[in-house]
Every structure is written in C-alpha cells, then in structure tokens.
Amino acid sequence: MQIYQNTKIASNKSLYISGQTPSKDGVTPQSIEAQTEVVLEKISAALQEHHLTVEDLVKITIYITDVSYLPGLRSKLAEFVGESKPTSTLVVVAGLIDPDFKVEIDGIAAF
Structure with a gap:
C-alpha cells in the first residue's frame, strides 16, 4: 500500500x-494507532487554523521508535492522507522527548 509519492x-x-x-x-495513549490518531488530529487542527486541509500537505516526516509500529502507523496514516499522498520520509529513532512517545510527525503544506 503506497501512502506517499516521491x-x-x-x-x-x-x-x-x-x-x-x-x-x-x-x-x-499506549498503542501506536491511538498515538498516531492524536498526532494526526493535531496536524489537522494546525491546517484548519490556516484554512487548509490534508490536500495541502506536500511533505511529512515521521519519526517512530520501533519499526514494528509501521503497520499500525500506516493504517492510520492511510485513512488521514486519503488520495492526497504527500511526499514522506520515515525515520526510526532511538527515542523521542518523552519515553512514552512512539511517534512524532511534522509537515509542510503549500497553498
């Protein structure tokens, strides 16, 4: 399943x-799916604050702390991006600012 484009x-x-x-x-939350939902809700709110939508996202960078989280992350991300498919970079990191965090995502939107 491809959820990004080059x-x-x-x-x-x-x-x-x-x-x-x-x-x-x-x-x-503890599950990667629930954590991803929270992160994507925050990204959506940031977009909406500027009268933008997920369609305006051109680039996201995803940081996860374990590659085993990828299937759960992808399922939630696929729902979020739909057909817009922003470019994407995935980085597996040793840790994030809080040891309970499994995922962090940043983005760039263009309009």
Whole structure:
C-alpha cells in the first residue's frame, strides 16, 4: 500500500508544522494507532487554523521508535492522507522527548 509519492509540486506560500507529539491534555495513549490518531488530529487542527486541509500537505516526516509500529502507523496514516499522498520520509529513532512517545510527525503544506 503506497501512502506517499516521491515528488509533489508546491505553490508559492508554505506552512511548516512542527513535530506533533502523541500527548493530549497530559495523557499519552499506549498503542501506536491511538498515538498516531492524536498526532494526526493535531496536524489537522494546525491546517484548519490556516484554512487548509490534508490536500495541502506536500511533505511529512515521521519519526517512530520501533519499526514494528509501521503497520499500525500506516493504517492510520492511510485513512488521514486519503488520495492526497504527500511526499514522506520515515525515520526510526532511538527515542523521542518523552519515553512514552512512539511517534512524532511534522509537515509542510503549500497553498
């Protein structure tokens, strides 16, 4: 299942979204699917704040702490990006700022 594309032409203005973490209201869910949902909700809110949608995302960078999380992450990401398929980089890291965090995602939108 391909949920990204190798290239995507961007227009003149850009929105850079900082790395979004899976903690909401001081609570971090345990499953990778739930953590990914929280992160994607935050990205969606950042886009909406600027009157943008997931269709405007041209690049995302995903950081996960274990490659075994990939199937759960991909299922949630596929639902989120739909047909828009932004370019994507996946990095497996030794850890994130909080040891309970399994995923962090940042993004770039163009409009």
